[in-house]
Amino acid sequence: MSIPETLHNEMREWRHDIHAHPELGFQEKRTSDLVAAQLESFGIEVHRGIGRTGVVGVLRNGNSKRSLGLRADMDALPIQEANSFAHRSRHDGVMHACGHDGHTTMLLGAAKHLAHARSFDGTVHFIFQPAEEGIGGAKAMVEDGLFRRFPCDALFGMHNRPGMALGRFAVRSGPMMAGGAFFDIEVTGRGAHGARPESGIDSVLVAAHIATALQSIVSRNVRPVETAVLSVTQIHAGDAYNVIPQSARLSGTVRAFSTEVMEMIGRNIARIAEGVAAGFGATAKADFRPIFPPLINDAAEAEFAAGVCTELVGAANVRRDPPLIMASEDFSYMLAEVRGCYINIGNGDGEGACEVHNPSYDFNDAALPYGAAFFVRAVERKLAR
């Protein structure tokens, strides 16, 4: 199947409209209004307010009890857009720098096509998720009863990938993207005059030793064949040249592909922080918070997704088992509930190669028909008449 030129043109208009009016996570008021209004205009049943600003469209055809979930994310990022094209962000300091405008549009395009063609037997749930960028939109929808209210036999979603050629897909079986955690370590020493260190306990020195010692976790505690990363990304202490501060705080992030490795790293962060601090006569308290589980694709559904992609663009344009991605993605919460697969779609290696989260990024409109066609074909194959 291919997406007709008229629908491609319409999708481009929706995409530019969404891009021009970006909204941060859980604030997707205008975006969810637009999604709901479009779905309703296609004759699709709409449910709103799932996970605050989330939207679910339900399209039934025939008698089959089978059902499929298709998911797109809707939120933008707190980045000042550097582009000057006509559809640039109208909102200062907010932009669609991750292509969620494109993801939402591709799913809307598929919904419009399927509502008209009715080329399937069963129920399709179009899931428009808020707040993917680190603030828990997928979790909010799941906790709001997403899959209890809209049961799905399988679930699919996709993310654009800059640098991968247009018309190409990448599909990986098993773990695909890392689970993520954030941590904070509060170090308490004893404040003193900067010229009289002997009367204090230097929290800055303790924090520096903790930051160094934490680097032994990935190199010495994680099995070399496993993959993990620990980055200390913030150290805060002191406000004066001549004061040894009483306390210091370190913060950072951990990524890993299994819950066991993640938990082990969390325990070792606490042990090292407390132990190093004690060695200097200070104290440390670590707070470790897993944010996303690792994203794990079901082997059979990955095989299915690769088959759909192959049908659309040919085997030569489907990359099987691409490298693991250390970034996280909260679709993992949904895949922990319902088996399915997350795939990557090429955003272009010339135009479209600018990395996501960059102020010059833009979703490539030429990718829209490929993504919409994937969703349509997945429905027609999974819910074949």
Ligand SMILES: [Zn+2]
């Ligand atoms: Zn992003």
Ligand SMILES: [Zn+2]
């Ligand atoms: Zn994204």
